[in-house]
Amino acid sequence: xxxxxxxxxxxxxxxxxxxxxxxxxxxxxxxxxxxxxxxxxxxxxxxxxxxxxxxxxxxxxxxxxxxxxxxxxxxxxxxxxxxxxxxxxxxxxxxxxxxxxxxxxxxxxxxxxxxxxxxxxxxxxxxxxxxxxxxxxxxxxxxxxxxxxxxxxxxxxxxxxxxxxxxxxxxxxxxxxxxxxxxxxxxxxxxxxxxxxxxxxxxxxxxxxxxxxxxxxxxxxxxxxxxxxxxxxxxxxxxxxxxxxxxxxxxxxxxxxxxxxxxxxxxxxxxxxxxxxxxxxxxxxxxxxxxxxxxxxxxxxxxxxxxxxxxxxxxxxxxxxxxxxxxxxxxxxxxxxxxxxxxxxxxxxxxxxxxxxxxxxxxxxxxxxxxxxxxxxxxxxxxxxxxxxxxxxxxxxxxxxxxxxxxxxxxxxxxxxxxxxxxxxxxxxxxxxxxxxxxxxxxxxxxxxxxxxxxxxxxxxxxxxxxxxxxxxxxxxxxxxxxxxxxxxxxxxxxxxxxxxxxxxxxxxxxxxxxxxxxxxxxxxxxxxxxxxxxxxxxxxxxxxxxxxxxxxxxxxxxxxxxxxxxxxxxxxxxxxxxxxxxxxxxxxxxxxxxxxxxxxxxxxxxxxxxxxxxxxxxxxxxxxxxxxxxxxxxxxxxxxxxxxxxxxxxxxxxxxxxxxxxx
Amino acid sequence: xxxxxxxxxxxxxxxxxxxxxxxxxxxxxxxxxxxxxxxxxxxxxxxxxxxxxxxxxxxxxxxxxxxxxxxxxxxxxxxxxxxxxxxxxxxxxxxxxxxxxxxxxxxxxxxxxxxxxxxxxxxxxxxxxxxxxxxxxxxxxxxx
Ligand code: FES
Numbered sequence: 001x002x003x004x005x006x007x008x009x010x011x012x013x014x015x016x017x018x019x020x021x022x023x024x025x026x027x028x029x030x031x032x033x034x035x036x037x038x039x040x041x042x043x044x045x046x047x048x049x050x051x052x053x054x055x056x057x058x059x060x061x062x063x064x065x066x067x068x069x070x071x072x073x074x075x076x077x078x079x080x081x082x083x084x085x086x087x088x089x090x091x092x093x094x095x096x097x098x099x100x101x102x103x104x105x106x107x108x109x110x111x112x113x114x115x116x117x118x119x120x121x122x123x124x125x126x127x128x129x130x131x132x133x134x135x136x137x138x139x140x141x142x143x144x145x146x147x148x149x150x151x152x153x154x155x156x157x158x159x160x161x162x163x164x165x166x167x168x169x170x171x172x173x174x175x176x177x178x179x180x181x182x183x184x185x186x187x188x189x190x191x192x193x194x195x196x197x198x199x200x201x202x203x204x205x206x207x208x209x210x211x212x213x214x215x216x217x218x219x220x221x222x223x224x225x226x227x228x229x230x231x232x233x234x235x236x237x238x239x240x241x242x243x244x245x246x247x248x249x250x251x252x253x254x255x256x257x258x259x260x261x262x263x264x265x266x267x268x269x270x271x272x273x274x275x276x277x278x279x280x281x282x283x284x285x286x287x288x289x290x291x292x293x294x295x296x297x298x299x300x301x302x303x304x305x306x307x308x309x310x311x312x313x314x315x316x317x318x319x320x321x322x323x324x325x326x327x328x329x330x331x332x333x334x335x336x337x338x339x340x341x342x343x344x345x346x347x348x349x350x351x352x353x354x355x356x357x358x359x360x361x362x363x364x365x366x367x368x369x370x371x372x373x374x375x376x377x378x379x380x381x382x383x384x385x386x387x388x389x390x391x392x393x394x395x396x397x398x399x400x401x402x403x404x405x406x407x408x409x410x411x412x413x414x415x416x417x418x419x420x421x422x423x424x425x426x427x428x429x430x431x432x433x434x435x436x437x438x439x440x441x442x443x444x445x446x447x448x449x450x451x452x453x454x455x456x457x458x459x460x461x462x463x464x465x466x467x468x469x470x471x472x473x474x475x476x477x478x479x480x481x482x483x484x485x486x487x488x489x490x491x492x493x494x495x496x497x498x499x500x501x502x503x504x505x506x507x508x509x510x511x512x513x514x515x516x517x518x519x520x521x522x523x524x525x526x527x528x529x530x531x532x533x534x535x536x537x538x539x540x541x542x543x544x545x546x547x548x549x550x551x552x553x554x555x556x557x558x559x560x561x562x563x564x565x566x567x568x569x570x571x572x573x574x575x576x577x578x579x580x581x582x583x584x585x586x587x588x589x590x591x592x593x594x595x596x597x598x599x600x601x602x603x604x605x606x607x608x609x610x611x612x613x614x615x616x617x618x619x620x621x622x623x624x625x626x627x628x629x630x631x632x633x634x635x636x637x638x639x640x641x642x643x644x645x646x647x648x649x650x651x652x653x654x655x656x657x658x659x660x661x662x663x664x
Numbered sequence: 665x666x667x668x669x670x671x672x673x674x675x676x677x678x679x680x681x682x683x684x685x686x687x688x689x690x691x692x693x694x695x696x697x698x699x700x701x702x703x704x705x706x707x708x709x710x711x712x713x714x715x716x717x718x719x720x721x722x723x724x725x726x727x728x729x730x731x732x733x734x735x736x737x738x739x740x741x742x743x744x745x746x747x748x749x750x751x752x753x754x755x756x757x758x759x760x761x762x763x764x765x766x767x768x769x770x771x772x773x774x775x776x777x778x779x780x781x782x783x784x785x786x787x788x789x790x791x792x793x794x795x796x797x798x799x800x801x802x803x804x805x806x807x808x
Contacts, residue, residue: 070688071705096703099691104782105699114699121704515741523737535739579707597710599741633740634711638750650707655716662675662702663723 002127005036005061006119007052009043009068011098016041018102018111024067027116031123035059044074049081056085063091063126067119069098088131090578090649095122117662124657132578132648135627139225140325141569144169146217146508147330149177150551151543151558153199155328158562160208164569167322168203169212169231171504174279176200177332181262181356183363183370185551186415187446193278193365200280213281216504218319220327220511223600223629224538225574227324235315237286237294238272242310245282249302249311250274258290260367264357266375267367272302276365284310326538326565327512329522330558331505333544335497336391340400344387344495349468350376352493355386355409358416372424374492377471381427381491384420385475386413387463388433391498402498402519407548409496410437414450416494421454430457430488432477440550459486466493499548513600514539522546532561536600537631540564579649580630581637583623587644590621594636594645602629603636672726672792674701676785677716679709681739682774683731689778697785701729708732709770710743714754717768721758721801727767727792731781734772744772762800766791 008025010016021039029037036059040048043066055061064087066078071094079089097115105111143159145152148170156166168175179185180200182192203209218230255271262275271290274282286294286302293299293313303311335354338346346352351374353361364370374381388409394401410433417429436458438444450456461478468474472489479486501520509516514534515523522541525533532541542561543554568574583594585608595603604624609617623644625636637645637652646652678684684705690697706712709732717728730751732744748770755768769788773781 070684070691072685072688096688096705099688100703101699103691103694104696106696107699110699114702117702121702513741515738518736535741597742597746599743631740633708633743634706635708635740635743635746638710638713638746647707647711650711652713652715655704655706655711655713656719658704659675659716659720659725660723662704663673663720663725 002033002063002129003035003059003061004033004063004065004123004126005052005055005059006034006038006065006067006123007043007055008037008039008119009048009066010039010041011069012041015068015098015102018105018108019097019115020108020112023112024097024115024119028065028119028123031120033063033127034123036061043068044077049077052078052081053085056082056087062087063129065093065095065119065122065126067095067097067115067122070094070096070100090132091126091129093122093126093129095119120664121658121661124661125654128651128654128657130648134575134578136573136575137225137628138573139569139571140227140323141165142167142322142324143326143328143565143569144227144229144322144324145328145330145542147177147332147543147545148172148175148211148213149330149332149543150179150196150199151332151545151554152177152328152330153203154555154558155330155542155562155565156209157199157202157206158559159565159569160206162562162566163208164566165208165210167210167212167324169215169217171214171216172275173214173236173283173285174275174281175203175211175213176278176280178356179551180276180278181359181363183359183366184415184419186411187440187442189415197278200278204280211281212320214285217508217511223626225325225568226628227327227538229322229324229327231320231322233318233320235288235317236283237288237291237311237313237315238284239310239312239315240281240283242308243283244308245274245279245284246307247274247284248305248307249284252301252305254299254301255290255292258287263360263367264354266357266360286311326540326568328540328542328561328565329505329508329512329514329534329545330542331502331508331545333499333548334502336402336500338390338495338497341390341495343465344390344463344493345466345468345473346495349473350374351381351468351473351491352466352495354495354497355412355416356497358494362416362419372420379491380424383428383488383490384430384492384494385463385473385488385490386417386429386431386494386496388413388431388496389498390495393434402500404519404548405437406496406498407437408499408550410447411440411443411550413496414447414456417456418450418454421456428457430459430490432459432461432463434460434462440552461486499544501545505545512536512539532557532564538568576628577632578627579632579647580627581625581632581634581645581647583625584644584646585622587642588622589642589644590623591641593639593641594623597635597639599633599635600629600631602626602631670793670796672700672789673724674727674729674789674792675720675725676701676703677706677709677712677728677730678703679711679732679739679743680705680707682733682737683709683781685775686731686773686777686781689775690782693778695778695782697782698789700789701785708738708740708743709747710740712747712751714750717754718801721763721798722803724798724802726795726798727769727788729769729771729784729788731771731773731784734774737774763798764795766795767798
């Protein structure tokens with residue numbers, strides 16, 4: 001039998017104003033198991049806590065009920081109090097008589113009656129509480145960062161600077177991500193490469209960082225502090241340790257007609273290639289779909305040219321197994337495909353381009369060496385129309401586009417417009433917009449400069465249709481402010497395509513059992529208070545994989561994610577949550593239902609020998625819960641047909657007891 | 665004018681991560697709802713065993729409501745989907761047994777929806793009050 005102490009808090013007048021606390025304490029005295037019941041003004045204060053501690057000693061209490069504010073507020077406080085007085089912290093239950101009673105009911109009699117019932121339910125539950133001890137698990141002091149864009153780079157650098165080892169897995173042959181493709185960055189107009197490439201070099205030279213480029217995460221097992229990850233390193237047919245990145249092979253490669261994805265297919269590269277001059281690692285990669293040697297066995301020019309002997313046509317995909325304590329997802333974004341937006345004639349004319357393609361066209365390292373030329377005929381465009389919100393902010397239920405705002409387009413379009421007007425003052429620039437959204441430091445000033453100083457024509461309205469006609473693109477749009485139709489004969493149309501999470505994110509989320517929203521952005525553990533943690537313990541989020549973000553925001557989120565990772569890796573062991581499922585092996589019939597509903601893969605099956613009454617031994621398949629992986633949702637407990645599964649801290653018995661107490 | 669208004673007994677199961685927090689928020693904002701509602705905290709809506717619901721009716725509850733995170737937002741990814749399906753079946757069975765549909769409900773309330781929590785409870789209590797006392801499943805042996 002439990003010896004329970006009940007402590008009713010006044011919370012000043014917050015509770016005592018609507019609940020007769022003395023009456024509550026008095027009424028609960030006679031509940032089964034209660035040996036002591038009292039009230040106090042502020043139970044969470046030092047004095048209040050001491051009162052609990054003294055009572056525990058004096059009355060030899062084994063269980064505690066605190067009738068006070070929400071357990072989300074002070075459950076942890078009172079658990080600590082109990083622990084310091086020598087009883088198990090999980091022997092404490094809270095009756096929420098503030099948020100769910102005194103604050104929502106006005107009448108004293110009614111409030112008091114309800115408070116008593118809530119107190120009774122808590123007492124009934126504590127009667128069935130059992131001491132719980134959280135399991136301990138060691139922490140592998142190494143982090144994995146998935147994605148090598150600016151988010152991943154910053155996170156890796158911050159973690160590594162704190163002294164922990166970090167591995168970056170990047171599926172492309174080089175790190176750098178989208179930022180490496182950009183020309184200038186808003187709102188300062190400093191060049192993206194100038195601020196990014198030094199960071200890439202830092203990563204390459206950092207003694208605590210390893211880069212797995214041209215690699216992907218194949219599988220993830222384990223749990224926070226102890227992930228086992230298999231990384232698949234694609235064969236690049238070049239030995240990374242020997243290649244010096246001199247580029248001789250690239251020059252001599254006879255296969256030069258391969259679409260260059262780094263320049264968004266606006267020019268060509270060779271079958272052996274280095275994506276761009278500042279690539280990290282600066283190592284050549286052979287594209288197996290284009291290489292004549294790999295396809296037909298006849299060529300081998302690059303291996304003859306390579307002085308370092310780095311070419312290896314027989315290289316195979318490699319699988320690397322590694323252990324990590326924490327995983328950071330930084331898989332980034334991509335512009336959406338514009339297939340469904342044919343009204344803008346993206347597929348019909350080379351001169352209708354996306355904003356990312358525009359970045360490459362204005363980039364000194366791009367296909368036109370930074371000269372703004374039309375992709376179709378290489379002529380200089382004199383009239384450019386920018387269309388905002390292509391595929392962003394579409395109404396719910398529309399069969400194309402995204403509901404959300406892609407957040408970065410207003411600013412980069414202002415940047416593009418400004419850059420064009422700056423370099424080519426003879427070019428007229430029109431921007432069609434729904435709203436201009438510039439809520440960032442120095443953002444609105446930047447946009448206004450585009451309008452006021454650079455004379456960019458901003459037109460509030462949408463473009464209805466773009467029709468290629470001979471050399472020009474006929475743009476039909478509406479001007480909602482002046483309420484008229486607008487027709488522009490443009491030379492170039494730039495579409496601010498919505499951004500969406502990278503396609504690799506969804507399968508990765510499944511491997512990590514991390515949750516995603518309907519748009520495939522990773523969900524954070526709490527939208528306000530835990531924005532860089534995924535609800536899955538040990539998995540953190542950095543950059544645009546969590547939602548559209550610009551560079552400053554991405555970098556700050558990357559730093560925040562790193563801080564969380566460091567906090568985790570700095571621990572020598574982790575205390576688990578003891579409120580996890582447990583299976584009664586005598587009742588379990590091995591049906592696998594619980595395994596199927598478990599979102600974490602915490603349940604496995606083992607064959608166990610049981611002694612039967614007739615002295616034979618029978619081997620039965622039974623479920624086993626890994627308490628370090630189980631998060632304690634309880635899905636398995638309800639699914640279990642034989643009632644073998646139960647949840648610590650919220651057992652069937654405890655909840656039933658609460659129901660009974662309330663329905664008395 | 666009613667002479668004696670029947671006070672219903674309502675059991676609300678709230679998942680810890682969204683709805684329980686939503687109820688707390690209703691409290692913080694002092695959004696009143698009838699005291700007939702008594703909340704039981706569960707880790708996730710999927711923790712609610714049909715047994716608990718049956719037991720509540722057996723012991724004299726007049727209505728049972730289960731609150732969880734919005735679809736897609738369950739802290740445990742998919743718990744509320746299980747709850748939704750499971751309860752749909754249970755409630756139709758209860759309906760068959762004579763426990764009207766209005767006495768049972770599943771509602772999604774996020775941690776930010778204090779107002780929704782209070783509105784839901786007001787509405788639910790009103791509906792259940794109209795139906796009067798529930799006697800269908802009540803087990804008199806349970807009453808001392
Ligand atoms: S945690 Fe709220 S429904 Fe699962």
